[in-house]
Every structure is written in structure tokens, then in C-alpha cells.
Amino acid sequence: MIASSRSPLVWLVHLSVILLVVLWTLPTAGLLISSLRDKDQLAVSGWWTALSTSSQNLTGRAASPEAQVERDGKFVIAGNLLEGGNSKVSAFGFRPLQPTAFAVGTPADIGDGQTLTVKDDGSYEIVSPTRMEGTRGQRIFYTAAIPPRFTFDNYREVMRAEGIGASFINSLTVAIPATVIPILVAAFAAYALAWMKFPGRAILIAVVVGLLVVPLQMSLIPLLKLYNGVGAFLGVPAKTYVGIWLAHMGFGLPLAIYLLRNYMAGLPREIMESARVDGASDFDIFIKIILPLSFPALASFSIFQFLWTWNDLLVAMVFLGTGNNELVLTGRLVNLLGSRGGNWEILTASAFVTIIVPLIVFFTLQRYLVRGLLAGSVKGG
Amino acid sequence: MQQLLFAIATMAAGVLGCAAYFFGTNWILDKLFPSKGLTGPVASRNLRITNAIRPWLFLGPAMFSLAIYLIYPVIASVWLSLHDRAGENFVGLNNFVWMFNDGEFRQSIYNNFLWLLVVPAAATFFGLIIAALTDRIWWGNIAKTLIFMPMAISFVGASVIWKFIYDYRAEGTEQIGLLNALVVYFGGSPEAWVTLPFWNNFFLMVILIWIQTGFAMVILSAALRGIPEETVEAAVIDGANGLQIFFKIMIPQMWGTIAVVWTTITILVLKVFDIVLAMTNGQWQSQVLANLMFDWMFRGGGDFGRGAAIAVIIMVLVIPIMIWNIRNAAKEMEGH
Known part of the structure; x- marks a missing residue:
């Protein structure tokens, strides 16, 4: 709106924004691409080379001498190092220290008058003037160019073997009730704080604003003790889904009440006054007028609460067990970081499964998220 | 099911x-x-x-x-x-005395201080820059959506994303981590970034900055749009250039919002836990208060006294912002 559109400054603006967008999206893109790559390729080359042919140094073993056949008075062992595909061998060798000593197609003298030849399609041939002995096949070192390969194998593996599938269900189990149950409780409280007159209202609002920033860490130990006590008293486990739903509700309420109160306080006073003149009680006004009008704020809060409960690690680690039917996605991912630290095919695929739901919510409901953020941050003086 | x-x-x-x-x-x-x-x-x-x-x-x-x-x-x-590990016997300020003599706690305070210094400033700075830049181009909303996206990702998910970027392979082998690949490409030698004491703090901070810039951008972008046109137009007539308008007309009108963004991220930084747990679990001198507190909560069967004492320290650090927030909210209520 300031610089004229012909100015070179505009190009600078475009370029900087492109650079920033790339910086901010590249990490996630790298994760997604990696999770779809073949795990052998992922382990040896960067994801940015995913589309180019990668060159790998591999070791294979020829068939054992038992497989030799006699041909034109010579003994021959033949086979293929590559199992199909479009890979190409560029060099080979038979000593570990010289894995690329020979170009494809050139016969290599491996002693006793035997020669080894490897062609670029991976087929090899060992030719010997005499019958070959032994039970183990000749080791062959070779360099192969392997075309890019994308696969869902990593996802299949993590969903079943690594328990990500079970944790996905657990996360949904935590997040859905923890999002829905507080809405009604918060909405009634917000209406009371916004439109009803009673002594102590201002103090209660101040308390809610104060509780917005209370660190969760303050709550953990006393609640853990409380849960253990209640669990022992009632003879039930201390760590249950009901426990974590209530905890998430308690922790989410300050933001919920604050957001909804701000929204409701902004609704026009005339609507309520005309309804009151018609003899409607506060209860009727709230149920019939305010609640339907507050839909955008309710949606904003629900999105926040869902993202927060889905992404939460701390509350789940304290208030929920670690069994297969209780461990949530974030907790599972932390465990995998410890146990599968180097297996990036497992980690990238697992991480993507954990972030896909929030990303879908984000892209479809971004409008409400932005609105909620703007209403939720305490406005500055 | x-x-x-x-x-x-x-x-x-x-x-x-x-x-x-x-x-x-x-x-x-x-x-x-x-x-x-x-x-x-x-x-x-x-x-x-x-x-x-x-x-x-x-x-x-x-x-x-x-x-x-x-x-x-x-x-x-x-x-x-103020009580012992089981919460039964009164020990006065012993937990706090222990704390200030504990090397790990002092390390955490020091690291938290670094986090507080860097993360809110960096996220607000990038948020402001991006808000100002995207305001002027036709595809600004698309750019904003993409930069806002990490907001939806969990801290643990983001930690995996960045751990992959910081991945380290021995020198001479092909690097699959983006950072080390770049370092090698420009002739440097690869490093295991998260294990470098002191500097690893900054590699962890990058993750939170990456997540929080979108938040800062959204709030500041709205504030930018809320600036009255007349003030900008008057400056244009007076012959001010783009940079002058941004720094002398727009920023002063946004101080309130900048403070809100700054304090909100500050609170978040004090509570940061997941990132440190997932990336280093406090090793290599990267411990922070929230993770230390969690650690003591379960260490050796759980030391509730020390854990609670660390939580109280976090709370004390939050209180000034809490009071400031309450006063702002009260001021706004009077306006209604």
C-alpha cells in the first residue's frame, strides 16, 4: 500500500516472503517426503535427493558352487545380484578394500584361473576351468545406481508393529470428550460473567484472567496425589480416561470462559433487553438467543481445546498410563525417539501420523482459529 | 474401537x-x-x-x-x-536452599534465562516482519497460512521434524540431516548439534521460534490492519519512505499488541517441557525448569517436595505477567 508496484522494493518483498515461506515449510516437507521413501535409501541419502537416482555401495554373494553348471568344458556359476527393478551396476570388485576395482563387463581374475564378470544389469558369471569346491558363494562388492522408490511400507510398519495405530485411537479417545464436555460448562459460566449482575463478578473475572497463565507444573503434583488418593479410596486405578478428561476440562476452562465471555460481552445489549421485557428469564435468553449466536466463539474454543489435548504430552504422561490401550501418540513418539533413535523411516512416518489430524483441522478451520487467537490474547493497554 | x-x-x-x-x-x-x-x-x-x-x-x-x-x-x-519428598514432614525452606546449591537447577535457571531472552524476541521479530511483508503482496494470505501451520503441530512432532534436520553422521559419510548436509556442502565438518553444550540451547529454541512465529504474525497482522489509514497517509504526504513509516508511524501504534505477544510467548517459554524432553532430556547441559520439575516428580519414586519447589519458582516468574494481564483486563472492563 506504500511502495509503488513498479518499485524494485516490491520484488525484494516477494523474494523475502518466498524465502521465509520456504524456511518455514521445508522442515515439514522433509519429514513427509522422508516418510514415503524406501527405508534403505532414506538411511543413506538426504530427502532432497529423493527424486534423483542414488548410488549405493552394496555387497552380494554369488550362488554357491553347488549351483555350477558345465558349459563348453568350463564350469560356470551365473545369477543376478539385483532383484529386478531398474537399478544399474556401475562397478564391482571382490575384495572389501577395492569394492569398485573393475568396470562392468570386464572380467576380473579372482585366482585359480577363475574369472568373475558383472554386467550393468546385475547379472554375474564366474567361469572356472576346473570344478569349483566349497559350499559358500563368492562375495561380490558392487556400486549400483538405484532409481527413486516411494512406498507406504513405513506407514504400514508403524501402524501395526510400532503401535501407532493403537495410540491413534487412544489420542482420539482423550481428545474428543475433553473437547466437547467443557463447552457447555464454560458457556454458562461465561454468560453469567458477561451479562448477569451479582456481587463479586469483577473479582471472578480477574481470577479467570489470572488462571489463564498459571503454569500447569503447579497443578501436577497435588493432582497426582489427589488422584492416587481417590483411586485408593474408591479401589479404582488412579490413571484412567475419566481422570484425564476431567483434568483437560479443568485446565481448558480459563481460556474457554475468557474467550466466550469476551465474545458474549460484545453482543448487542438490545437483544437481551427486548427479550427480558417479553418476560424471558436469563436461562431462556441464554439457551434461545446467546448460545446460538455464540457459535463462532464456541468453534474457536473447540479447535483450541482439540489441538491442545491432541498435542499434549505432559498431562497424558502424568494422568494416563503407558499401556498399549492408554499411551497417546505424543507419548509413543517420545518412546520411539528413545528406542528407535536412528530408524528415521519409523520416526518420520510415526511423526507424520501424529501431526496429520491437527494439520487437517488447521487447514479446514483456520478461520476460527485465527478469530479465537485474536479474541484470546489479553488486549494491551 | x-x-x-x-x-x-x-x-x-x-x-x-x-x-x-x-x-x-x-x-x-x-x-x-x-x-x-x-x-x-x-x-x-x-x-x-x-x-x-x-x-x-x-x-x-x-x-x-x-x-x-x-x-x-x-x-x-x-x-x-515446604515439605519433604513424601509431603509429610515440614522442612521449611530446605528445598529452596537445596535448589540454589544444586548445579543442575542453576543450569536450568541459566538456560531458561537464555530461552526467555531469545525466543519471545525472535518470534515477535519474525512475526512482525512477516506480517508487514505479507500485508503488501497478493499472495500474502497463502504465505501466512503456510507460516502459521507449525502452530498446529505438537511440540513432540516438531521435535522429531527438527531432530531429523540436526541428524549427524560421521564425517565422510553422506549426511541425511539438512543442516549437516549444508555445512558439509560449504566445506565445514559435520557436528552433532544437540550435544554441543551451550549452543544446543539455541538449536532447541529454533523449534519453539518456528512454532510461535505464526502466532505472533497473526496477532500483529491484525494490529497492523487496525492502524488508522490517516496516520499513514499523513506521513506519505510529508514525504516519509516505507521504512520510516514502518518504524516511526506503525510500530509506535502497535506497542500494546507487541507487548501482549511478547508476554504470551514468555509464559509459554517458562512452561517449555516437551521439546527438551524429546530432544535431549536435559543432557549436554540443556536442562530447563519445567523438565527438571517433571524429572524430580518421578525421580527415585518421586520427590514431591523438590518438584513442587521448582514449580513454585516457575509460578513466581509468571506472577508479574499475571498481574499485568489482570490490570489490563480490568482497565478494558471499565471501558465497557
Whole structure:
């Protein structure tokens, strides 16, 4: 709106924004691409080379001498190092220290008058003037160019073997009730704080604003003790889904009440006054007028609460067990970081499964998220 | 699947229970003190009584929940911080004395201080720059959406994303981590970044900055749009250039919002836990208060006294911002 559109400054603006967008999206893109790559390729080359042919140094073993056949008075062992595909061998060798000593197609003298030849399609041939002995096949070192390969194998593996599938269900189990149950409780409280007159209202609002920033860490130990006590008293486990739903509700309420109160306080006073003149009680006004009008704020809060409960690690680690039917996605991912630290095919695929739901919510409901953020941050003086 | 059905059933029961509470108590109140269709002193007396009671019926469940999950624990944590590991014997300020003599705690305070210095500043700075730049181009909204996206990603997910970027392979082998690949490409030698004491703090901070810049951008972008056109136009007429307008006209009008963004991210930084747990778990001198607190909560069967004492320190650091927020909210209420 300031610089004229012909100015070179505009190009600078475009370029900087492109650079920033790339910086901010590249990490996630790298994760997604990696999770779809073949795990052998992922382990040896960067994801940015995913589309180019990668060159790998591999070791294979020829068939054992038992497989030799006699041909034109010579003994021959033949086979293929590559199992199909479009890979190409560029060099080979038979000593570990010289894995690329020979170009494809050139016969290599491996002693006793035997020669080894490897062609670029991976087929090899060992030719010997005499019958070959032994039970183990000749080791062959070779360099192969392997075309890019994308696969869902990593996802299949993590969903079943690594328990990500079970944790996905657990996360949904935590997040859905923890999002829905507080809405009604918060909405009634917000209406009371916004439109009803009673002594102590201002103090209660101040308390809610104060509780917005209370660190969760303050709550953990006393609640853990409380849960253990209640669990022992009632003879039930201390760590249950009901426990974590209530905890998430308690922790989410300050933001919920604050957001909804701000929204409701902004609704026009005339609507309520005309309804009151018609003899409607506060209860009727709230149920019939305010609640339907507050839909955008309710949606904003629900999105926040869902993202927060889905992404939460701390509350789940304290208030929920670690069994297969209780461990949530974030907790599972932390465990995998410890146990599968180097297996990036497992980690990238697992991480993507954990972030896909929030990303879908984000892209479809971004409008409400932005609105909620703007209403939720305490406005500055 | 069964578990999910159980969850949905509980959810329905919870919502119905809440609805039953609100409708039920309200119905009882109206039955006990009827005012509809009545006239005279009895009706007005009943109306007064219902109007005095109804707010507390509305507030009841929320206040009960807040009292149990936030207010009681804050008091109990302070109480526990003055007691021994099981929370039974009063030990006075021993936990705090221990804390300030503990090397790991001092390390955490130092690291938290670094985090507080860098993360809010960097996220606000990038947020402001991006908000200002995207305001002027036609595809600004697309750019903003993409930069805002990490907001939706969990701290643990983001940690995996960045751990992959910081991945380290021995020198000479092909690097699959983006950072080391770049370093090698420009002729440097690869490093295991998260294990470098002191510097690893900054590699962890990058993750939070990456997540929080979108938040700063959204709030500041709205503030930028809220600046009255006339002030900018007047400056243009006076011959100010783009940079002058940005720094001398726009920024001064946004101080309030910048402070809000800054303090919100500051609170978040004080509570940062997941990132450190997932990336280093406090090793290589990268410990922070929230992770140390969690550690003591379970270390050796759990030391509730020390854990609570660390939580109290975090709370004390938050209190100035809490007071500032309450005062701002109160000021705004007077305006209504």
C-alpha cells in the first residue's frame, strides 16, 4: 500500500516472503517426503535427493558352487545380484578394500584361473576351468545406481508393529470428550460473567484472567496425589480416561470462559433487553438467543481445546498410563525417539501420523482459529 | 474401537449430565420461587431471589472445576514445597536452599534465562516482519497460512521434524540431516548439534521460534490492519519512505499488541517441557525448569517436595505477567 508496484522494493518483498515461506515449510516437507521413501535409501541419502537416482555401495554373494553348471568344458556359476527393478551396476570388485576395482563387463581374475564378470544389469558369471569346491558363494562388492522408490511400507510398519495405530485411537479417545464436555460448562459460566449482575463478578473475572497463565507444573503434583488418593479410596486405578478428561476440562476452562465471555460481552445489549421485557428469564435468553449466536466463539474454543489435548504430552504422561490401550501418540513418539533413535523411516512416518489430524483441522478451520487467537490474547493497554 | 465407542458414550453422558444439571437446577429454582404470571410483592421478591441465585447455578460447575484443578493445586504446591519428598514432614525452606546449591537447577535457571531472552524476541521479530511483508503482496494470505501451520503441530512432532534436520553422521559419510548436509556442502565438518553444550540451547529454541512465529504474525497482522489509514497517509504526504513509516508511524501504534505477544510467548517459554524432553532430556547441559520439575516428580519414586519447589519458582516468574494481564483486563472492563 506504500511502495509503488513498479518499485524494485516490491520484488525484494516477494523474494523475502518466498524465502521465509520456504524456511518455514521445508522442515515439514522433509519429514513427509522422508516418510514415503524406501527405508534403505532414506538411511543413506538426504530427502532432497529423493527424486534423483542414488548410488549405493552394496555387497552380494554369488550362488554357491553347488549351483555350477558345465558349459563348453568350463564350469560356470551365473545369477543376478539385483532383484529386478531398474537399478544399474556401475562397478564391482571382490575384495572389501577395492569394492569398485573393475568396470562392468570386464572380467576380473579372482585366482585359480577363475574369472568373475558383472554386467550393468546385475547379472554375474564366474567361469572356472576346473570344478569349483566349497559350499559358500563368492562375495561380490558392487556400486549400483538405484532409481527413486516411494512406498507406504513405513506407514504400514508403524501402524501395526510400532503401535501407532493403537495410540491413534487412544489420542482420539482423550481428545474428543475433553473437547466437547467443557463447552457447555464454560458457556454458562461465561454468560453469567458477561451479562448477569451479582456481587463479586469483577473479582471472578480477574481470577479467570489470572488462571489463564498459571503454569500447569503447579497443578501436577497435588493432582497426582489427589488422584492416587481417590483411586485408593474408591479401589479404582488412579490413571484412567475419566481422570484425564476431567483434568483437560479443568485446565481448558480459563481460556474457554475468557474467550466466550469476551465474545458474549460484545453482543448487542438490545437483544437481551427486548427479550427480558417479553418476560424471558436469563436461562431462556441464554439457551434461545446467546448460545446460538455464540457459535463462532464456541468453534474457536473447540479447535483450541482439540489441538491442545491432541498435542499434549505432559498431562497424558502424568494422568494416563503407558499401556498399549492408554499411551497417546505424543507419548509413543517420545518412546520411539528413545528406542528407535536412528530408524528415521519409523520416526518420520510415526511423526507424520501424529501431526496429520491437527494439520487437517488447521487447514479446514483456520478461520476460527485465527478469530479465537485474536479474541484470546489479553488486549494491551 | 470399543474404547472409542466408550469415549463417545462418556462424552454423550457428560454433555447430557451437564445439560441435565443446568436445566434441572433452573427448573427447581423457578418452581421454588415462581414469578411468572404472578404480580405484587411476592412476585418481585421471588424475582429478586432467583436473580441472586441463578448466576451461581450457572457458575457452579465451572467454579468447582477451576477450584479443584487450578486453585487448590496452586496452594497445595506451595505447601508441598515446604515439605519433604513424601509431603509429610515440614522442612521449611530446605528445598529452596537445596535448589540454589544444586548445579543442575542453576543450569536450568541459566538456560531458561537464555530461552526467555531469545525466543519471545525472535518470534515477535519474525512475526512482525512477516506480517508487514505479507500485508503488501497478493499472495500474502497463502504465505501466512503456510507460516502459521507449525502452530498446529505438537511440540513432540516438531521435535522429531527438527531432530531429523540436526541428524549427524560421521564425517565422510553422506549426511541425511539438512543442516549437516549444508555445512558439509560449504566445506565445514559435520557436528552433532544437540550435544554441543551451550549452543544446543539455541538449536532447541529454533523449534519453539518456528512454532510461535505464526502466532505472533497473526496477532500483529491484525494490529497492523487496525492502524488508522490517516496516520499513514499523513506521513506519505510529508514525504516519509516505507521504512520510516514502518518504524516511526506503525510500530509506535502497535506497542500494546507487541507487548501482549511478547508476554504470551514468555509464559509459554517458562512452561517449555516437551521439546527438551524429546530432544535431549536435559543432557549436554540443556536442562530447563519445567523438565527438571517433571524429572524430580518421578525421580527415585518421586520427590514431591523438590518438584513442587521448582514449580513454585516457575509460578513466581509468571506472577508479574499475571498481574499485568489482570490490570489490563480490568482497565478494558471499565471501558465497557
